[in-house]
Amino acid sequence: xxxxxxxxxxxxxxxxxxxxxxxxxxxxxxxxxxxxxxxxxxxxxxxxxxxxxxxxxxxxxxxxxxxxxxxxxxxxxxxxxxxxxxxxxxxxxxxxxxxxxxxxxxxxxxxxxxxx
Numbered sequence: 001x002x003x004x005x006x007x008x009x010x011x012x013x014x015x016x017x018x019x020x021x022x023x024x025x026x027x028x029x030x031x032x033x034x035x036x037x038x039x040x041x042x043x044x045x046x047x048x049x050x051x052x053x054x055x056x057x058x059x060x061x062x063x064x065x066x067x068x069x070x071x072x073x074x075x076x077x078x079x080x081x082x083x084x085x086x087x088x089x090x091x092x093x094x095x096x097x098x099x100x101x102x103x104x105x106x107x108x109x110x111x112x113x114x115x116x
Contacts, residue, residue, distance in 0.1 A: 005061060011112045012057030019050050019108030026104050030097040041093035045101035048083050052076050053108065 023046025031039030059072030084102070087093045 008057065008061060012054065014111050015053055015057075015108050016050055018111030019046065019053060019105045022108055023047065023050070023101055023105050026097070026101040030100075034094075034097070038094050038097040041087070041095075042097035042101035044087050044091070044093055045084075045098035046105040048080065048087070049102055049105035049108070051083075052080055055079070 023043065026046065027039050027042035030042045055076055056072065059069065059076075063069050063072065084098070087098055088095050
């Protein structure tokens with residue numbers, strides 16, 4: 001495995017770990033304040049972000065070119081819309097905790113910012 005691939009894998013792991021920490025924090029706050037249903041809703045929103053982040057890392061490793069990266073991005077956006085709709089529509093999860101956890105977990109990408 002090349003150095004770049006190892007660095008990418010390490011970065012993806014770091015981001016996923018930080019996103020899991022953020023998700024658990026938000027879910028615990030909603031669970032404490034509003035109950036089990038909101039805890040589960042927030043957990044779903046954060047888990048969705050982690051799934052999409054893992055998908056991004058996998059796509060970046062497997063991509064043969066710019067076209068592959070664009071296809072991965074379009075697929076991830078479509079999956080995000082479908083899975084958010086599934087969570088709120090079919091699973092009847094609470095929208096506020098789901099969206100808040102989704103947004104907060106996105107900040108997990110800051111875990112991969114390197115300081116010089």
